[in-house]
Amino acid sequence: MEPYQSYLDPRTLASVEGLELQARLLVEGYVAGMHPSPYHGFSVEFAEHREYVPGDDVRHVDWKVWSKTDKLYLKQYDEETNLLLYLLLDTSESMAYAGGDRVSKFAYARFVAAALAYMVLQQQDSVGLDLFDDAVRRHLRPSGQPSRLKELVHLLDVTPAREKSNLAAVFHDLSERFKRRGIVAILSDLLDDPASILAGLKHFRHRRHEVVVFHVLDPDEVEFPFRDPTLFLGMEGVPDVAADPAAIAAAYRSEAAAHLDALKKGCRMIDIDYVPLRTDQSLDVPLSAYFAARSARRR
DSSP states (O other), rough: OOOGGGGHHHHHHHTTHHHHHHHHHHHHHHTTTSSGGGGTTTTTOEEEEEEOTSSSOOOGHHHHHHHHHHHHHEEEEEEEEEEEEEEEOOSGGGGOOTTTTTTOOHHHHHHHHHHHHHHHHHOEEEEEEEEESSSSSEEEEEOTTTTHHHHHHHHHHHHOOOOOHHHHHHHHHHHHOOOOOEEEEEEEESSSSSHHHHHHHHHHHHTTOOEEEEEEOOOHHHHHOSSSEEEEOOOOTTOOEEEOOOHEEEEEEHHHHHHHHHHHHHHHHHOOOOEEETTTSSSSHHHHHHHHHHHHOOO
């Protein structure tokens, strides 16, 4: 394994001091193995040709097409303005969970958020950040200034995961706050009612934002590997529960699968990218999923 590739392992990355450095190492490790550069997934992308009309800017003429056909065509692009990325990170108490020797969901989500911000700023586009639980607690307006990354990772560093979540209320609130259309990237464990979550996500789509949901989960929450009688500690106001895992495992897995299925299908129905993340995954997995989804949509 090349040195840079080791930083795609979240446990290795967590050993590095400073989130800004972690973001740079993660992105460099990811970029090094990608052809072409994944930055193109965010950038202005070619869409189609149209025939040249006298008066058009000749800078957009596709001279390769001209050399083959002896006809003038212009390149047209999907986006004419700079990309605007809104990062929304769930800081509720449940995000602090970490099973085994894995990093917490919150730490994993911070790595991904910092890496996406780093990428966008490298492209000279703009990124903003909102940290939330049952309300928006920290807000960093979108900016393309190089200093934005330092400000953003500082907020990620000093904000703990605590309090209860209310995803629907936050999504409805931010849908009205975001005046300029952009990409809304949500990093959360989505531990809330699926119907309410989807209603909030629809509000973003109604405002004509593109939305990507990064669903961050620890493997324990999906596989439920517990065997011995266990005291499960409550979070976000839920009381502790003593239970025999063998007696509830089948019912738990069924409910968990139904929850995930409802979110996945609901996102698909409203044209939202749903990207499941597990904290035992190499960190290039969510980035690859994100760019693959964008590329497929543009094709």
